[in-house]
Amino acid sequence: MKMLSAFLTDIERIEIKEVEIPEPLEGEVIIKVRSALTCGTDLKMYLRGHPKFKFPMLFGHECSGVIYKVGAGVKNFKEGDEVMFANSASCGECYYCKRGLENLCVNLFNNIFLGAYSEFAKVPAKIVQKNMFMKPESLSFTQASFLEPVSCVMNGIENLKIRGGDSVLIIGDGAIGLMFTLVIKKLFDVYLIVAGKHAERLNLALKFGADEVVNVAEFDLDDKLKEITSGIGPNLVIECTGKPDVWEKSVDIVAKGGEVILYGGVPAGTKVKFDATKLHYDQITVKGIFHFTSKDVRKAYEFLSDNSDRLVEMISGKFKLTQLPEAFEKLANRSGIKYEIEP
Numbered sequence: 001m002k003m004l005s006a007f008l009t010d011i012e013r014i015e016i017k018e019v020e021i022p023e024p025l026e027g028e029v030i031i032k033v034r035s036a037l038t039c040g041t042d043l044k045m046y047l048r049g050h051p052k053f054k055f056p057m058l059f060g061h062e063c064s065g066v067i068y069k070v071g072a073g074v075k076n077f078k079e080g081d082e083v084m085f086a087n088s089a090s091c092g093e094c095y096y097c098k099r100g101l102e103n104l105c106v107n108l109f110n111n112i113f114l115g116a117y118s119e120f121a122k123v124p125a126k127i128v129q130k131n132m133f134m135k136p137e138s139l140s141f142t143q144a145s146f147l148e149p150v151s152c153v154m155n156g157i158e159n160l161k162i163r164g165g166d167s168v169l170i171i172g173d174g175a176i177g178l179m180f181t182l183v184i185k186k187l188f189d190v191y192l193i194v195a196g197k198h199a200e201r202l203n204l205a206l207k208f209g210a211d212e213v214v215n216v217a218e219f220d221l222d223d224k225l226k227e228i229t230s231g232i233g234p235n236l237v238i239e240c241t242g243k244p245d246v247w248e249k250s251v252d253i254v255a256k257g258g259e260v261i262l263y264g265g266v267p268a269g270t271k272v273k274f275d276a277t278k279l280h281y282d283q284i285t286v287k288g289i290f291h292f293t294s295k296d297v298r299k300a301y302e303f304l305s306d307n308s309d310r311l312v313e314m315i316s317g318k319f320k321l322t323q324l325p326e327a328f329e330k331l332a333n334r335s336g337i338k339y340e341i342e343p
Helices: 040-048 125-130 147-158 175-187 199-207 221-228 244-253 276-281 294-314 321-332
Strands: 002-010 013-020 029-037 062-070 082-085 120-123 132-134 167-171 191-196 212-215 236-239 259-262 285-288 315-320 338-342
Touching (some): 013 321, 062 147, 082 147, 125 132, 147 294, 175 199, 175 294, 191 199, 191 221, 199 212, 212 221, 221 244, 244 259, 244 276, 294 315, 315 321
Parallel strands (some): 167 191, 167 236, 191 212, 236 259, 259 285, 315 338
Antiparallel strands (some): 002 013, 029 062, 029 338, 062 082, 082 132
8 A cells, every 4th residue: 555755855855755555563563643743853854964864764753643553562552542652762771771871872773763744654663662652532643742852851851950949041932942941830940031032932932831031132131131130140041942152152141050951952063162261160060961761751741641732832833744845944934833744
């Protein structure tokens, strides 16, 4: 049987092809995709490719659906099950996995899922085994598709050192910055500031619980932070833009004894400069954050069961699979936050 599937064939080139529905190998499942979401990583791949993957490649990794066929040895799922899953799973056997650093697994990219922008998609055995869940009836397929990005946010949360009453600054009003906003305000008693350039997104940050927003297209961030924090600066800065100058800015504005989380990824080979005096004498902690662990996926699953109704407010529109190039043209022009793709 044939299906439609999207392939990223070159920079800014998406082709929708008719291909055979894949057959599951041992431990794998084939799902009929019911909802897929665009992601900032997908946009980066669209605009500049990816060092781990070569053109042409299957495209998309945030989705949910119904199991169409199961491979030999699959015990916990059957045909017809409504499921949600993350896009990777660690091997559990390498040096980093044994140290509890599953997100740094040396075999991580051997168990990566791509192909959310398809009518049917194959899910690797390790993901089925470790990071796939039955979709609760209370969640729509749209809500369930947020499992992977919220898992990434949960890894960021796991690495934070937050005290009650801290001031926290999120730089970036994209999807990840907004998800951090929602999760942090649900889990911590902090004064949360969100900085960005888009009034509509910043209004959504307020709906998600931000105590204050700063539109850097209208106000100087340094001046506003001095005003908001009485000249001390935020105790924690979470960088969600992936821009080198913002990485550097994050260290400049954090309070003494503060922490900077560098979440937004910059292009491979990028070099940044930090003020050594600031880092040393102000005792600043700077930490990069990447991906997620199985524990983070479980936390995201539990969080979504109670809080996913707000997340769908980030979806700026819906497109059919055949309209996927149009969706990415909009994202490339900074129009919209996330789009839902319905095969």
